[in-house]
Amino acid sequence: MDIKFNLITLFPEIYDALDHGLIGKAIQNNVIELNKIQLRDFAINKHGQIDGKPFGGEKGMIMMVEPLENALKSISPKKKHIVINFSPQGKQLDQNLAKKMLDYDEITIVNGRYEGIDERFIDKYVDLEVSLGDYVFSNGDLASLVFIDVLARMIPSVIGKEESVKKTPSLMDCLKALIYST
16 A cells, blocks of 8 residues: 545545545555544534534634544554644645655545634644645535545556656646637
8 A cells, every 4th residue: 555544524425436536446456545534433422513612702613622532543553644634724735745745654634624623633633734725615525535636646556657647747837828729
């Protein structure tokens, strides 16, 4: 296996979309592993509660520390490991950051919902916050799907030909002037 993704999520079924195409083949060939962790399994009560009201009168609900902490502790990484989550204030995902992420054997992604994740959890456990751009997704799972696809495409055995990965154009090569035929 080249890389393992531990996905702490409320909706593990979202990741079933990755069972198809190039990533699906990579999963079948044990190049990529997806360990989907249902956060509700670590709820604080029999009602499946994983969220609470924020302090300070803000509106909405935030994901609580205890369920997230217990879900994270259920993972026993044995190799080079990093914990990330997605947020607009995070480090912008680009090809360079994606390449650095491939240095890890395991990446645990904590997928936010609602108004976000309790900052105490982020401060204590999250190694890197990542942003996909200056906009807000409705949930972290959507960002995770993009992130996994970006990283998977950079693994030569996923694409099929190493030269295809090496020939990946830089972003500047992709951003060119509009062209028209005569």
